[in-house]
Amino acid sequence: MTYHANEKGYYGQFGGAFIPEMLYPNTEELRQNYIRIMEEPSFIKEFKALLKDYVGRPTPLYFANRLSDKYKTKIYLKREDLCHTGAHKVNNTIGQILMAKRLGKTRIIAETGAGQHGVATATVCALMGIECVVYMGEIDIARQAPNVARMKMLGAEVRSALSGSRTLKDATNEAIRDWINNPVNTHYIIGSVVGPHPYPDMVARFQSVISEEIQSQLMEKEGTPNPDYVVACVGGGSNAAGAYYHYLDNNDVGIIAVEAAGKGVHSGESAATSALGKVGIIHGSKTLLMQTQDGQITEPYSISAGLDYPGVGPMHAHLYTSGRGEFISVTDDEAMEAGLVVSQLEGIIPAIETSHAFAIFNHRKFKKDDIVVINLSGRGDKDLQTYIDYFKL
Numbered sequence: 001m002t003y004h005a006n007e008k009g010y011y012g013q014f015g016g017a018f019i020p021e022m023l024y025p026n027t028e029e030l031r032q033n034y035i036r037i038m039e040e041p042s043f044i045k046e047f048k049a050l051l052k053d054y055v056g057r058p059t060p061l062y063f064a065n066r067l068s069d070k071y072k073t074k075i076y077l078k079r080e081d082l083c084h085t086g087a088h089k090v091n092n093t094i095g096q097i098l099m100a101k102r103l104g105k106t107r108i109i110a111e112t113g114a115g116q117h118g119v120a121t122a123t124v125c126a127l128m129g130i131e132c133v134v135y136m137g138e139i140d141i142a143r144q145a146p147n148v149a150r151m152k153m154l155g156a157e158v159r160s161a162l163s164g165s166r167t168l169k170d171a172t173n174e175a176i177r178d179w180i181n182n183p184v185n186t187h188y189i190i191g192s193v194v195g196p197h198p199y200p201d202m203v204a205r206f207q208s209v210i211s212e213e214i215q216s217q218l219m220e221k222e223g224t225p226n227p228d229y230v231v232a233c234v235g236g237g238s239n240a241a242g243a244y245y246h247y248l249d250n251n252d253v254g255i256i257a258v259e260a261a262g263k264g265v266h267s268g269e270s271a272a273t274s275a276l277g278k279v280g281i282i283h284g285s286k287t288l289l290m291q292t293q294d295g296q297i298t299e300p301y302s303i304s305a306g307l308d309y310p311g312v313g314p315m316h317a318h319l320y321t322s323g324r325g326e327f328i329s330v331t332d333d334e335a336m337e338a339g340l341v342v343s344q345l346e347g348i349i350p351a352i353e354t355s356h357a358f359a360i361f362n363h364r365k366f367k368k369d370d371i372v373v374i375n376l377s378g379r380g381d382k383d384l385q386t387y388i389d390y391f392k393l
């Protein structure tokens, strides 16, 4: 039994490539080449060098003393917030821009919710001198203004998605439409472990550097590569996939995923996909999806733009239905309070997405000697205005 993707991109019953015929050549080109390219020594060398000297890897694994005292367990933070551009997203965009170059692509498109993936994409396009267009929902453009400014400063064009809930799902729809119209010269850098095969597997492999580092860093600090639990927030699921990757098939390590319950799982304003989702197809992948009785996608809601998505990657749908992963839903209010606690106990202001992961301690008790690694996926600079408005600071 493995929790990794099979050759066709399936995790159990989830995954695959459900795409319009016009996209077939694009995804097929990628599918036929991605593993071969990722295994080329020159690719590995360039990828590792950029992760080290440009992104600033390895990111620290930090023992959070005061948080550990408060919650009476051993808490380590994997500091993806210290990556260049402020979140884990750049691990994937570095990998994909190198992939795009090897496939001879001259134009990049991306979707973004919180703007972190958009910034990470605009960054690597500037680095490589490649044209970049980022699609972003109109609502997200308003609530993540600092990241919109950063993308523009980096030379990217930000296009507003005006349909549906005007958030991440709608930005993704626009990006897919663009790709259909520009199939030859354009590579679509998807920002999470979602989309048609091979994206979920490819993005998980690029993000797997997170758990690779956790293993050696924990070995050094605790004499074991295995924590008792790895905890991460899940939007599409890429930071979680990276943090779990090398532990997926190791049952000694518990996997905990935290989703956004918005104003409450059953409030009608939520993005708690595992709790509310049914099997369906979104953005080319068979997965769990929030939908109406007749299969129309339900508009999601979360205070955090990066978790405001009605689906989840196929790896996570499989982790949930197989019982390998423990899934917990956290409301806006719980996440905001948890973000404040981490800020004031550890001097680290987390992205609101990540604050959801920290709310785990209000839902679940751990033993005193448990080693709990929280993947600190991003920093909260982009969210300051939301925190200020919420806490009336």
Ligand SMILES: Cc1ncc(COP(=O)(O)O)c(C=O)c1O
Residues within 6 Å of the ligand: 087, 088, 113, 114, 115, 116, 117, 191, 192, 193, 233, 234, 235, 236, 237, 238, 239, 240, 305, 306, 307, 351, 353, 354, 377, 378, 379
């Ligand atoms: C800091 C941060 N964490 C988490 C996420 C959620 O994405 P994923 O589930 O792919 O890690 C985002 C998305 O924008 C983000 O910016």
